[in-house]
Amino acid sequence: MDIYLLEAVLNGVLLGGVLALLALGLNLIFGVVDVVWIAYAELVMCGMYAIYWLDAFFGWPFLLAAVAAILFVALLGVALHFFIIEPVLGSAPINQLLATGGFLFFVQSFATLLFGTDFRNIGLRLPLLEFGDIDISFARLLAFVVALLGAGGLYLFLTRSFVGTAIRAIAQDRDVMGLMGVSARRVYFLTSAIGGGLAGLASCLLVLQYDVHPFIGNSFGPITFMICVLGGLGNMIGGFAAAFIMSQIISIGGYYFSIEFSYVLAFLLFIVMIFVRPQGIFGR
Amino acid sequence: MTASHILAALALALLALLPFVAADYALHIAIQILIWGFVYTAWAMMGRFGLTSFGHGAFLGIGAYVPALLWNLYGVTPWLGLPAGMALAMLVALLIGYPSFRLRVVGHYFALVTLALSQVVLLTLVAAREVTGGSLGMTLTIEHSWWALQFARKEPYYLIALVVWVGGLAVWRWIDRGIERIALEALSEDEIAAESVGVNVLREKLRVTMISAALTALGGGLLTQYIQYVNPEVVSGVSVSLQIVFAAIAGGMRTLLGPTVGALFTIVLNEALRIGFGTNFIGAANTIYGIMLILFIIFMPQGIVGLIEGVSGRSLRRWRRAATVPATRL
Numbered sequence: 001m002d003i004y005l006l007e008a009v010l011n012g013v014l015l016g017g018v019l020a021l022l023a024l025g026l027n028l029i030f031g032v033v034d035v036v037w038i039a040y041a042e043l044v045m046c047g048m049y050a051i052y053w054l055d056a057f058f059g060w061p062f063l064l065a066a067v068a069a070i071l072f073v074a075l076l077g078v079a080l081h082f083f084i085i086e087p088v089l090g091s092a093p094i095n096q097l098l099a100t101g102g103f104l105f106f107v108q109s110f111a112t113l114l115f116g117t118d119f120r121n122i123g124l125r126l127p128l129l130e131f132g133d134i135d136i137s138f139a140r141l142l143a144f145v146v147a148l149l150g151a152g153g154l155y156l157f158l159t160r161s162f163v164g165t166a167i168r169a170i171a172q173d174r175d176v177m178g179l180m181g182v183s184a185r186r187v188y189f190l191t192s193a194i195g196g197g198l199a200g201l202a203s204c205l206l207v208l209q210y211d212v213h214p215f216i217g218n219s220f221g222p223i224t225f226m227i228c229v230l231g232g233l234g235n236m237i238g239g240f241a242a243a244f245i246m247s248q249i250i251s252i253g254g255y256y257f258s259i260e261f262s263y264v265l266a267f268l269l270f271i272v273m274i275f276v277r278p279q280g281i282f283g284r
Numbered sequence: 285m286t287a288s289h290i291l292a293a294l295a296l297a298l299l300a301l302l303p304f305v306a307a308d309y310a311l312h313i314a315i316q317i318l319i320w321g322f323v324y325t326a327w328a329m330m331g332r333f334g335l336t337s338f339g340h341g342a343f344l345g346i347g348a349y350v351p352a353l354l355w356n357l358y359g360v361t362p363w364l365g366l367p368a369g370m371a372l373a374m375l376v377a378l379l380i381g382y383p384s385f386r387l388r389v390v391g392h393y394f395a396l397v398t399l400a401l402s403q404v405v406l407l408t409l410v411a412a413r414e415v416t417g418g419s420l421g422m423t424l425t426i427e428h429s430w431w432a433l434q435f436a437r438k439e440p441y442y443l444i445a446l447v448v449w450v451g452g453l454a455v456w457r458w459i460d461r462g463i464e465r466i467a468l469e470a471l472s473e474d475e476i477a478a479e480s481v482g483v484n485v486l487r488e489k490l491r492v493t494m495i496s497a498a499l500t501a502l503g504g505g506l507l508t509q510y511i512q513y514v515n516p517e518v519v520s521g522v523s524v525s526l527q528i529v530f531a532a533i534a535g536g537m538r539t540l541l542g543p544t545v546g547a548l549f550t551i552v553l554n555e556a557l558r559i560g561f562g563t564n565f566i567g568a569a570n571t572i573y574g575i576m577l578i579l580f581i582i583f584m585p586q587g588i589v590g591l592i593e594g595v596s597g598r599s600l601r602r603w604r605r606a607a608t609v610p611a612t613r614l
Contacts, residue, residue: 036392087582093392094336098533099581101338101526106574108523112567214567218522222403225396260411267400267407274397275383 005255007134012251013244014136017144018205020243022220023227024151024236025198031171031234032191035085035096039104041221043080043196045111047073047203048212056122070200077196078189085192104217111214119211126208143205150201151240154194167191171234223250223263226270232280241282299446303439311438313555317547318445319506322452324532324543326499329456330492331529331537334390337493339380339398340500340528342405343373345520347501348508349409349416355432356425357415362433366505370498376401377497378490385489399522406521421515424508433509441510448506449544452499456540459492500528530577536587545589 026040037043047069054065080103088099126138158164170177170187178184210216227246231238246266253262273281303311327340350372351365360368380401384394409416416422428436435441508514518524535546550573557569584591 084578084582091585094395095581095585097338097392097395098529099578102530102574102577102581105526105530105577106571109567109570109574113571114567116566215523222399222522226400229393229396258411260407264404264407264411267404270400271380271397271404274389274393275387278387278389278393 003133005252007136008251008255009248010134010136011140012248014140014144015251016244016247017147018202019220019224019227019247020240021147021150021198021202021205022224023231023239023243024154025195025202026224026228027231027234027236027239028154028191028198029195030228031236032167033081033085033089033188035089036093036100036225036233037080037085037195038097038100038221038225039080039107039217040195040199041217041219041224042104042107043073043076043199044203044206044220045212045214045217046076046107047200048207048210048216049111049115051204051207052120052122052212055124056120062122062124066204069203070197073200073203074193074197077192077194077199080196081189081192086188104221108214108217115214117213117215119213121211122207124208137209139205139208143209146201146205150198154198157194163190223266226267230270230273230280232282235280235282238280238282242280245281296450300443303442308438311442313551315438315442315445315510317544317551318442318449319503319510320531320551321544321547322445322449322506323500323503324528324535324546325449325452325456326496326503327528328532328537328543329459329499330496331532333489333492335489335493336391336395336529337398337496338395338522338525338529339400339402340496341402341520341522341525342376342398343497343500344504344507344524344528345402345405345409345516346373346376347504348514348519349516350501351505352422352424352508352514353415356422361431362505362509363431366433366502369505370501373497373501374494377494381490381493382486385486385493399525402521402525406516409516409520416516419516421513421518424512424514426512434512445506445510448502453540455495455499459495533585533587534577534580536589536591538586539589539593542587542589546587549588 022040022044026037029035029037029040050069050072051062051065054060054068055062060068080100084099084103085096088096091099126142129136129138129141158168166177166182167187167190169180170182170184174184177187206220210219223246227242228239230246231240231242249266249269250259250262253265257265302314306314323340323344327337330337347366347369350369351360351362354360354365354368355362380397383389384397389397410418413419424434426434428434433444504519507519531546531550532543533546534549535544536542553573554569557572561568580587
């Protein structure tokens, strides 16, 4: 096997970890609240800015800034639910999509207003690791490992804890759970906080690899939706697997053609898949 | 000839006379309102029937780039380039629309499919940087003539934009008049019921989608002819696709002039805020715009024109009731 192809495959796996984390958060929200947050990647952008300002500007240690950013984005998720989602919960799905789309527009412009369109980075450059002839970026490896840990943690929380069980129960049947004395509203807020927190975690990992600018969400947002739909909206395990399929297409496609064409391939695959299997590859 | 016909003719005559009185800046704003109003109207032609496309950036991008590339690379006149772009947009609309409608991909699934389509066009334009200039965009080869559809002055652009915009409204009316509208409204309410009374759902949906795509492409082409520069991020991708959806909804997508009001409202707001805040606050206009959009969708999904019609309808009824009350007392 060609060594560069192998490197592309490995990089694809590493990219898949972060995409899986993003897809997990979006799927959780969709599965429980039944709303597609089209502005999910913009929450990641907010988290990246939070880390940038705390770490690079105010000189906080990176880990402290990261924790603060996760909490900040979790709060943002709650605010998004309270101000925008809750008023349209009863509306047609397309109106919910539009409301979060309005939020996307707002956050991008607000970030432009506050920070300008400069590309900013925290100036922390992690080393390249060499395994034989293969170079692996340590930041990507770290992102992959932490993303997997985050996904595992979420899985344990949802399956082992009482609150997690309540969240899963609401996702299965919100009417009956109301009769059982579970407040759907509180579960929605909690889920929005967790979904936001996952976006915050993703922002900590991405800020190590990419410069932050107001439109960075455009590079992750669309592909995250496609992954969720491919895996079956609301199906977390399916989304997890789809993230790795998509990341391989992007990575290997980028090796043979160019990175843009590999994304074109990924989006075309998505369009074809929606026609062939609208319930997702792993849907029932 | 009813009163509303005379009013419309009068308004049109006034609009046609605008270039003789307006300053260049006002004309520049007016041209943008007309072209974007035309694009938003094209979007609403399908949007109002429940076909919410998040991917009109794809058609706008095709319409903007095909004539520009044909002109820059081969010297083909936009008089041929614009129809070529429209034809390609229609073909793409057919390729995406046919399976969507056949397999009943609706609601937010349709929105996501079209969103993916707009990304495909954006990334293809960026990737083909040898011919398109990639993210840096592309400047039209300048030649001021009718043949090149480029002018040194703003007046010809204004008149072309006005004609095209009126044409767009005429197409809207034409769809309204025909059987298509009854069919489409029936199927946006209840597809299966519409089908069972003999409406060819697939054909009607495809027709309105392809018309919408072609007109959007024409709008994209005109925009490029006017600005004489084209950039993939500006004419395709998620941002402009959402901009189209929101402006049409803000104005009101179910009424003839709603989408144009959306264009007027957003462009004037943007200009006012830009002048008010100065260039130090880029993004200020869109921030306020974004907040308003969210409020629109939550509180008045029928848009500005819908709201005005609702209010004036109510006050008209109130006025009539007030007028009839003394009569009943007598």
